[in-house]
Each structure stands twice: as C-alpha cells, then as structure tokens.
Amino acid sequence: MITAGIDVGSQSTGVVIQKDGQILSFALCLTGIDPRKRAKESLKEALEKASLSPEKLDCRIATGYSRHQVEADRTVSEISAQAKGAAFLFPKARGLIDIGGQDTKVVLLSSGGKVVDFLMNDKCAAGTGRFLELMAQVLEISLTDFGKLVAQAQREVELSSTCAVFAQSELVGLIAQGKKKEDLSRAVCQAVVDQVANMVERIGLVPPVVFTGGVAKNQGVASLLEKRLGFSLLIPPEPQITAALGASLVL
Amino acid sequence: MKEKTQQNLVKFISFLSRRKSLFTLLGGYEWWLKKKWPSPDLAQTSYLLTIHSIRELYQRKKPVVWTSLFFPSEFIWAGSMVPFYPEIASGLVAALRWSDFPLRSSFQKWVSADLCSYHRLSLGMSLLKLFPRPDFLIATNTICQGTVGFFQTLAQLWRVPFYLIDVPFADFSASEKYISYQLESLAQNLSQEWGIRFRWEQVFSCSNQTRAVIKDIENLRKQKTIILAPPTKNLDYLPYYYQFMGTRASLSFFTQLLAQLSLTEPSSCHRLLWLHLKPFYPNPVPEWLEKNNLGVAFEEFASLYPGELSSREPFSSLARKILYSWQLTVGRKRISHVLQLVQEFEVQGVVQFNQWGCRQSQGMNFPLRQALRKQEIPFLELDGDQIDQNHRSDEQWKTRIQALAEMLEGNR
Ligand SMILES: Nc1ncnc2c1ncn2[C@@H]1O[C@H](COP(=O)(O)OP(=O)(O)O)[C@@H](O)[C@H]1O
Ligand code: SF4
Numbered sequence: 001m002i003t004a005g006i007d008v009g010s011q012s013t014g015v016v017i018q019k020d021g022q023i024l025s026f027a028l029c030l031t032g033i034d035p036r037k038r039a040k041e042s043l044k045e046a047l048e049k050a051s052l053s054p055e056k057l058d059c060r061i062a063t064g065y066s067r068h069q070v071e072a073d074r075t076v077s078e079i080s081a082q083a084k085g086a087a088f089l090f091p092k093a094r095g096l097i098d099i100g101g102q103d104t105k106v107v108l109l110s111s112g113g114k115v116v117d118f119l120m121n122d123k124c125a126a127g128t129g130r131f132l133e134l135m136a137q138v139l140e141i142s143l144t145d146f147g148k149l150v151a152q153a154q155r156e157v158e159l160s161s162t163c164a165v166f167a168q169s170e171l172v173g174l175i176a177q178g179k180k181k182e183d184l185s186r187a188v189c190q191a192v193v194d195q196v197a198n199m200v201e202r203i204g205l206v207p208p209v210v211f212t213g214g215v216a217k218n219q220g221v222a223s224l225l226e227k228r229l230g231f232s233l234l235i236p237p238e239p240q241i242t243a244a245l246g247a248s249l250v251l
Numbered sequence: 252m253k254e255k256t257q258q259n260l261v262k263f264i265s266f267l268s269r270r271k272s273l274f275t276l277l278g279g280y281e282w283w284l285k286k287k288w289p290s291p292d293l294a295q296t297s298y299l300l301t302i303h304s305i306r307e308l309y310q311r312k313k314p315v316v317w318t319s320l321f322f323p324s325e326f327i328w329a330g331s332m333v334p335f336y337p338e339i340a341s342g343l344v345a346a347l348r349w350s351d352f353p354l355r356s357s358f359q360k361w362v363s364a365d366l367c368s369y370h371r372l373s374l375g376m377s378l379l380k381l382f383p384r385p386d387f388l389i390a391t392n393t394i395c396q397g398t399v400g401f402f403q404t405l406a407q408l409w410r411v412p413f414y415l416i417d418v419p420f421a422d423f424s425a426s427e428k429y430i431s432y433q434l435e436s437l438a439q440n441l442s443q444e445w446g447i448r449f450r451w452e453q454v455f456s457c458s459n460q461t462r463a464v465i466k467d468i469e470n471l472r473k474q475k476t477i478i479l480a481p482p483t484k485n486l487d488y489l490p491y492y493y494q495f496m497g498t499r500a501s502l503s504f505f506t507q508l509l510a511q512l513s514l515t516e517p518s519s520c521h522r523l524l525w526l527h528l529k530p531f532y533p534n535p536v537p538e539w540l541e542k543n544n545l546g547v548a549f550e551e552f553a554s555l556y557p558g559e560l561s562s563r564e565p566f567s568s569l570a571r572k573i574l575y576s577w578q579l580t581v582g583r584k585r586i587s588h589v590l591q592l593v594q595e596f597e598v599q600g601v602v603q604f605n606q607w608g609c610r611q612s613q614g615m616n617f618p619l620r621q622a623l624r625k626q627e628i629p630f631l632e633l634d635g636d637q638i639d640q641n642h643r644s645d646e647q648w649k650t651r652i653q654a655l656a657e658m659l660e661g662n663r
Contacts, residue, residue, distance in 0.1 A: 077654040118654060
C-alpha cells in the first residue's frame with residue numbers, strides 16, 4: 001500500500017510517501033500563509049521525487065496544526081503521528097520530545113511505541129521554536145548559528161523571563177550592558193531547555209528519548225537539553241518530517 | 252455592540268431590574284406558558300423555570316439568599332427563601348455570550364485577572380447591579396477557599412450580612428457535629444433577625460425523592476451502551492442538581508430526563524469521566540468529542556450525597572451532605588472517589604477541564620494522574636477558562652481531544 005503523510009505545521013509543511021514501511025520520498029517547505037496550497041505543492045514534489053502519479057496513492061493522511069484545512073482522506077493528531085514516526089525510526093524509544101514553531105509536545109511511549117501519556121505547552125510561545133526565532137532576530141544571528149555560539153559561550157547569563165516579549169527587551173538590555181553574543185545565545189537556548197526539561201520531568205520520560213521538530217536541528221538546544229536531562233537524545237536525520245512519516249504509517 | 256450603546260443598555264436593564272413591580276407582570280406570562288405547554292418537554296421545563304426564577308429573584312417577595320455551590324439549597328427552600336448561586340448564574344451569563352462586559356467591569360474595579368472567572372464575573376454583575384439584590388449571603392468554604400474572600404467582597408459590595416459555614420478539611424468524628432451546630436445557630440439567628448420559619452418535611456421529602464430518581468439515572472448511565480448526548484450536556488443541568496434540589500422543579504426535571512434517557516439509542520463510543528466543569532460559552536468541544544467517538548459517561552459534579560435528608564435531624568443530615576463535598580476537596584478522598592467512578596461507569600478515559608486560577612481542580616493533578624496511570628486509564632487535561640473566552644485555545648483542545656481518542660482507539 002502506498003500512502004502519503006502530510007504534516008502541515010505552523011512553520012513547515014512536510015510530506016512523506018511510503019510504501020509498505022519503506023520511505024520512497026519526502027518534501028519539506030515553509031508553510032507560509034496558505035497551508036492548503038503548500039500542502040498540495042509539497043505532495044506534488046514528493047510524488048515527483050518518487051516518480052509516482054497521484055492516482056497511485058491509496059491514502060493521504062494529514063496531521064499538524066492545519067490538518068483539517070488540507071485535502072486528505074483522513075487526519076491524525078500530531079501526538080499520535082509524531083509517536084508513530086519516532087517509534088518507526090527508533091523502535092526502542094520510550095519517549096519523545098517535539099519542539100516545533102508554536103508548540104512543544106512531550107510524549108511517553110509504551111514498549112510497543114503506543115502513546116501512554118502526553119503533555120503540550122500552553123498557548124504561549126515560551127519554550128518553542130518561535131521564541132528562538134524572536135531572540136535570534138534581536139541577537140542578529142541566524143537559527144543555524146546557535147550551535148556554534150553556544151559551544152563558545154563562557155560566562156553564565158540567565159534570562160529572568162520566559163515570556164517572549166519580556167525576554168526580548170531583557171536581551172536588548174543585556175546587549176547594551178556589553179554581554180557577549182555567545183553567552184546570550186546560550187542563555188536563550190537554556191531558557192527553552194529549562195521549560196522543556198520541566199515538562200519531561202513532569203511526565204517522567206526515561207531514555208531512549210527521540211528529539212524531533214525543527215528545534216532538534218538547533219544544536220545549541222540539543223546539547224544543553226542532553227546536559228540538563230543527563231542522557232543523550234536520538235535525533236532523526238531529518239527531524240522535521242517525523243510527523244509526516246508517522247501519519248503515512250497510521251493505517 | 253458599540254461600547255457606549257452597551258453601557259446605556261446595561262444602565263437601563265439595571266434600572267429595570269430594581270423595579271420590583273415590573274416582574275409581577277412575568278406572572279401572567281408564566282401562566283400563559285403553562286397553559287400553552289400543559290406537559291412541557293425538557294427545554295420547555297427549563298425555560299419555564301428560568302422565567303419563574305427571574306420573577307422570584309427580582310420581585311423579592313421572599314428573602315433572596317446568595318449562596319455557594321456546596322451549601323445545600325434544601326436549607327434555603329425550607330425557610331421559604333429563594334436561593335441564588337452566583338457561580339451557576341455566571342455559567343448562564345457566559346452561555347448567553349455576555350461575559351465580556353461584566354468581566355471588564357470587575358477588572359476596572361481592580362479585581363485581579365488571575366482570580367477565578369466565576370468570581371470575577373459575579374463581582375462584575377454585582378458592580379453593574381444586574382444580578383438580583385441579595386438580602387444576605389451564606390457560603391461554605393468548600394469546595395474552594397476562594398469562595399470565602401469572594402463572598403466577603405460581595406457582602407461589602409451589596410452591604411448585606413454574610414454567614415460563613417466553616418467546613419473542616421480533616422476527617423474528625425466531630426466534624427459533623429461542628430457543622431450541624433453552625434447550621435442550627437444560623438437557623439436560630441435567621442429566625443430571630445428575619446422571622447424565618449423552617450419547615451423541613453416537604454422540602455426534604457422532595458429532595459429524597461429527587462435523589463432516588465437521580466440514582467436511577469446513574470444506574471442507567473452505568474450501562475455500557477447508554478450515553479447522555481451531546482457530551483457534557485449534563486453539566487448544563489447543574490442548577491437542578493444544586494439550586495433547585497428540594498423543589499418539585501428538580502423532581503419533575505429528572506423524572507423527564509430519566510424517561511428520555513431510557514429511550515436513547517445504544518451507543519458504542521468510548522466512555523469518559525468528566526472532572527470539574529466545562530466552558531459554558533458556546534464552543535466546539537462537545538462537537539469534537541462526538542466527532543472523535545467520545546462520550547461522557549458521568550461527571551464528577553453530578554456525584555450526589557448518597558444519604559437521605561431527615562426532618563427528625565435536619566441539621567445533622569444537612570451537615571453530612573455538606574461533608575460529602577470532601578469527595579472533591581480532600582485529595583485522598585477525591586482520588587479514591589474518581590477511581591470508584593471509573594470502575595462503576597466503566598470509563599476508558601478521564602478528562603479534566605483545568606479552570607484558570609482554580610486550585611480545587613488542579614491542586615491534586617499529579618497524584619490523580621499517577622493513580623489513573625496505574626490503572627492504565629488515560630487522563631487528559633484541557634487548559635483554559637470556563638467563563639472568560641480570552642483564555643480559550645481551541646486548536647490545542649482539538650489536538651488533545653483527537654490524541655485522546657487515538658490513544659483509546661489504540662487500546663481497544
Ligand atoms: N536549520 C535550523 N536550525 C535551527 N533551528 C531551526 C532550523 N530550522 C527550523 N528551526 C526551528 O524550528 C522551528 C520550526 O519547527 P517545525 O517543527 O518546523 O514547526 P511546526 O511543526 O510548528 O511547523 C523554528 O521556529 C525554528 O526555531
Ligand atoms: S472554579 Fe475553582 S476556583 Fe473557581 S469557584 Fe470553582 S472551585 Fe473555586
């Protein structure tokens with residue numbers, strides 16, 4: 001059976017085409033303001049990469065924030081889709097941390113990869129990818145710089161607010177005080193890590209734990225999170241398509 | 252509606268609400284409705300009762316007593332007084348999509364936005380003088396301590412006396428006596444100061460009969476295929492469980508509900524236990540539950556005191572009823588009560604709507620979750636506000652509900 005998983009997130013849209021447990025192709029792009037259109041385009045791209053015509057698809061399963069807005073045969077929540085995708089890539093996984101653009105999810109998995117319990121952040125941007133984006137703007141760095149900068153940080157700096165708006169102005173103040181970009185980058189990543197680690201501890205995740213979502217590409221966050229949790233995390237080669245992969249596997 | 256227009260409208264309604272004689276006219280309307288609907292259905296019964304209550308509360312022929320949810324209405328009806336539950340009325344205001352204005356009024360008068368919105372809204376409606384004027388207030392400090400401060404503020408706003416019934420949180424054998432003594436003193440006080448005479452017999456008998464009907468409803472709901480639809484609807488009937496207990500209105504309402512429930516089509520949905528209350532403003536949660544094949548088998552707030560009220564020992568039996576609220580407030584009792592409901596109603600999942608700023612609902616989430624996890628029962632928390640729409644987060648609720656359904660589907 002050939003299926004397509006379509007994950008329409010707040011930031012990125014991912015599509016995975018899968019046949020009997022084999023990934024044939026995937027596509028990834030920014031969601032932008034027209035999720036419907038982006039989902040269509042990504043599906044087309046993924047089908048082309050797999051040299052398949054749309055008729056060959058047995059089922060299209062949508063997930064992600066805008067899952068109800070796109071053309072699909074059925075939908076699945078991001079929680080189940082991420083869990084399925086993570087368990088497929090890492091069958092021994094007992095937990096999952098997903099940090100996306102606007103929400104963070106922590107999922108406790110059974111030995112068979114089923115969802116036992118889950119937690120989502122509340123509706124504010126603290127502890128999410130969006131928070132990192134806003135801080136990167138203030139620091140005038142790109143998201144991919146975080147890893148390098150965090151590795152070079154020397155002095156301990158702490159952000160006192162987790163609210164994105166207050167943290168932005170706090171950061172401006174710290175820059176004015178002459179604090180170094182490296183130290184501030186670590187403070188920003190640490191703020192996210194502390195929030196997420198609290199959620200992990202709350203739900204009681206034990207390793208092996210998979211780390212997915214766009215923020216899993218942020219090496220600054222990944223290394224600090226591993227340090228704070230005291231174990232290493234399993235990061236898929238492309239962490240932004242795990243939900244799409246999981247969706248393609250739900251049938 | 253434009254702010255100015257709304258303000259003027261509020262002033263006008265507030266002015267009208269103080270013209271007692273105006274509400275006498277509602278008597279005629281009520282009489283006409285009763286003629287029109289000789290055997291009213293559930294919706295018509297509710298409408299008739301609303302009109303009747305508005306008349307009684309604003310006409311003020313009898314003392315109007317504001318009280319808290321866990322103070323038994325039977326005490327008030329037995330003294331021929333009219334109870335008004337501001338927390339219940341707040342839900343009604345929200346259901347009418349009119350919570351913004353009173354919430355804003357309370358904010359303007361320095362009421363913190365972090366306070367429970369049931370209290371904020373009631374304070375706003377009091378500041379606007381839209382809720383019916385109380386003669387005095389009676390409250391218990393269960394199920395939430397916030398009630399005490401709330402009623403103290405109300406007493407100052409309306410300049411009326413406030414009688415507090417202190418409910419100990421520890422399971423002392425003297426607890427019942429302690430509450431019974433307070434109730435008796437209160438009754439004496441009300442007799443002396445307000446000339447109130449208590450006639451327990453009829454009200455208690457009606458309450459006991461109603462409880463028996465509710466028990467039958469519960470027994471029916473314990474059957475695996477019986478689901479009261481749409482999901483969470485039963486929480487709209489809370490006034491009948493609380494405010495009108497001890498009156499014919501509750502008795503006839505539940506008798507009709509029982510009849511209606513006996514005729515429902517069998518359902519094969521996943522059964523949930525619902526903890527705490529729900530958003531009362533129009534919202535899509537019930538629809539999403541239904542779409543995801545989830546039904547509410549029972550609600551924590553529909554758990555009634557199982558004992559009888561006795562006119563031979565009115566104060567002790569009422570004290571026992573008040574103490575039953577421990578099932579909601581004392582951690583150990585609440586958790587074992589929830590586990591018992593899970594078993595009795597054969598539910599597969601538990602949902603709690605975490606009300607913003609409410610310690611009662613969220614204080615014991617951790618041990619509750621642990622206890623449910625041990626039994627492999629998923630526990631879903633929906634965060635938001637049941638009255639104030641500013642704290643709603645529909646997309647998050649939608650995802651969480653769908654994820655719960657998928658978990659249950661996987662566990663089937
Ligand atoms: N190359 C990258 N390096 C570091 N962070 C990244 C990178 N790409 C994306 N991100 C982070 O990932 C977030 C988006 O995550 P994603 O999982 O795509 O979100 P969603 O599921 O909500 O669409 C961004 O807010 C950003 O912080
Ligand atoms: S919702 Fe919670 S805080 Fe508000 S009145 Fe009820 S118990 Fe008290």
